[in-house]
Amino acid sequence: xxxxxxxxxxxxxxxxxxxxxxxxxxxxxxxxxxxxxxxxxxxxxxxxxxxxxxxxxxxxxxxxxxxxxxxxxxxxxxxxxxxxxxxxxxxxxxxxxxxxxxxxxxxxxxxxxxxxxxxxxxxxxxxxxxxxxxxxxxxxxxxxxxxxxxxxxxxxxxxxxxxxxxxxxxxxxxxxxxxxxxxxxxxxxxxxxxxxxxxxxxxxxxxxxxxxxxxxxxxxxxxxxxxxxxxxxxxxxxxxxxxxxxxxxxxxxxxxxxxxxxxxxxxxxxxxxxxxxxxxxxxxxxxxxxxxxxxxxxxxxxxxxxxxxxxxxx
Numbered sequence: 545x546x547x548x549x550x551x552x553x554x555x556x557x558x559x560x561x562x563x564x565x566x567x568x569x570x571x572x573x574x575x576x577x578x579x580x581x582x583x584x585x586x587x588x589x590x591x592x593x594x595x596x597x598x599x600x601x602x603x604x605x606x607x608x609x610x611x612x613x614x615x616x617x618x619x620x621x622x623x624x625x626x627x628x629x630x631x632x633x634x635x636x637x638x639x640x641x642x643x644x645x646x647x648x649x650x651x652x653x654x655x656x657x658x659x660x661x662x663x664x665x666x667x668x669x670x671x672x673x674x675x676x677x678x679x680x681x682x683x684x685x686x687x688x689x690x691x692x693x694x695x696x697x698x699x700x701x702x703x704x705x706x707x708x709x710x711x712x713x714x715x716x717x718x719x720x721x722x723x724x725x726x727x728x729x730x731x732x733x734x735x736x737x738x739x740x741x742x743x744x745x746x747x748x749x750x751x752x753x754x755x756x757x758x759x760x761x762x763x764x765x766x767x768x769x770x771x772x773x774x775x776x777x778x779x780x781x782x783x784x785x786x787x788x789x790x791x792x793x794x795x796x797x798x799x800x801x802x803x804x805x806x807x808x809x810x811x812x813x814x815x816x817x818x819x820x821x822x823x824x825x826x827x828x829x830x831x832x833x834x835x836x837x838x839x840x841x842x843x844x845x846x847x848x849x850x851x852x853x854x855x856x857x858x
Contacts, residue, residue: 552669553608553609553666553669554666554668554669554670554833554834554837555665555666555667555668555669555670555671555829555830555831555834556663556664556665556666556685556823556825556830556834556835556837557605557651557662557663557664557666557837557840558661558662558663558664558800558823558837558838558839558840559601559604559605559661559662559663559664559839559840559842560659560660560661560662560802560821560839560840560841560842561597561600561601561659561660561661561841561842561844562658562659562660562841563590563593563594563597563658563659563660564658565842565843565844566593566596566597566844567844568589570583570592570593570596571596571844572584572596573852574600574603574619574620574848574849574852575596575599575600575603575619575620576620579599579624582595583595583596583599590657590658594655594660597655597660598633598653598655598660598662599624600619600842600844600848601653601660601661601662601842602622602624602633602635602651602653602662603619603622603624603851604619604842604847604848604851605648605651605662605664606622606635606648607619607622607851609647609648609666610638610641610647612647613638613640613641613647614638614640617638617851618851618852618853619848619851619852620852622635623635623636624636627752630752632652632749632752633651633652633653635648643676644675644676644677645667645673645675645676646667646676647666647667648664648665648666649665649666649667649683649684649685649829650664650665650682650683650684650685651663651664651665651685652664652685652686652687652746652749652750653687654687654688654689654745654749654821655689656689656690656691656819657691657695658804659689659802659819661687661689661821661839662687663685663686663687663823663825664685665683665684665685665825665829665830667829668829668830668831668833668834670831670832670833670834671829671830671831682752683826683829684750684751684752684825684826685750685823685824685825686745686746686747686748686749686750686751686823686824686825687746687749687821687822687823687824688741688742688743688745688746688749688821688822689742689802689819689820689821689822690738690739690741690742690745690819690820690822691738691817691818691819691820692734692735692738692801692817692818692819692820693731693734693735693817694734701730701731701733701734702730704734705724705725705733705734705737708737708741709721709724709725709737714758714759714760715744715759715760716740716759716760717760717763719763719765720740720763720764720767723736723740723767724736724737724740727769732769732772735769735772735820736767736769738820739767739769739799739820739822740764740767742799742820742821742822743764743767743783743797743799743822743824744759744762744764745822746797746822746823746824747762747785747795747797747824748762749824750824750825761787761788762785762786762787763785763786763787763789764783764784764785764786764797765783765784765786766782766783766784767783768780768782768783770799770801771801771818777801778800778801778802779798779799779800779801780798780799781796781797781798781799781835783797783799784797785797785824793827794826794827794828795824795825795826795827796823796824796825796826796827796830796835797822797823797824798822798823798824798835799820799821799822800820800821800822800823800839801818801819801820802818802819802820802821802839803818804817804818804819821839
């Protein structure tokens with residue numbers, strides 16, 4: 545590893561890893577032996593890859609952020625855990641970490657049909673450091689990835705949407721249902737549905753409330769199919785969050801249209817098109833400079849393997 549420390553990571557970090565980039569047989573040696581069973585218990589290879597990819601992204605984040613605390617940190621040395629109530633992922637801080645000034649505030653992971661994503665909220669290098677005290681409100685982030693089209697073997701779009709948009713489903717508000725149903729074609733209705741779904745998931749994952757929340761109290765307005773309305777647009781941050789009808793302007797909501805062009809579209813679920821990735825976090829902890837970064841397309845050999853065997857880059 546170079547003796548010169550790399551530039552600090554921005555306050556908002558985005559990792560993406562395609563399951564097709566994970567070789568077979570699976571490189572389980574990158575994980576401690578005690579963490580391999582949750583991977584191998586899956587029956588389908590794709591599910592094993594997605595579970596492994598999630599672990600690798602989490603361990604990569606901790607290694608990249610904690611090299612100043614432990615220059616010899618490895619993937620295997622990182623201890624991950626999951627909140628038993630909310631299911632949110634986390635890690636055990638290193639013994640020498642400064643609890644008042646943590647190197648990671650929060651992170652969240654999601655995966656769908658060939659893609660694993662991680663979004664992390666870190667101390668912004670562009671803002672004055674703020675210590676964490678018992679009175680400090682939680683600094684949390686949520687992420688969700690969804691397709692832009694129905695799987696080829698799915699139900700007809702009208703049946704698919706009816707099962708989710710029916711008032712008895714208690715997922716979307718009347719305004720959101722209208723935003724979905726007023727789209728001109730079934731493919732556009734599906735896109736708008738998935739965008740709303742990803743936003744809801746990202747928000748409830750950020751707050752840790754999970755699916756027990758009354759989702760109809762959470763409403764997103766000014767939602768657009770941005771990559772269709774403006775071809776070539778890959779990111780949209782104009783969505784507004786309302787809770788019980790009251791706008792929440794302190795929340796940062798990001799939508800990304802993520803290309804599948806370097807992946808075989810004939811994946812296991814037969815989906816084509818793009819992914820939509822939604823991020824939800826509170827704006828207070830981020831500077832404008834933190835928001836402009838791209839998704840890091842993680843390469844196993846380039847980005848992950850160097851943290852195997854004492855974290856030394858070859």
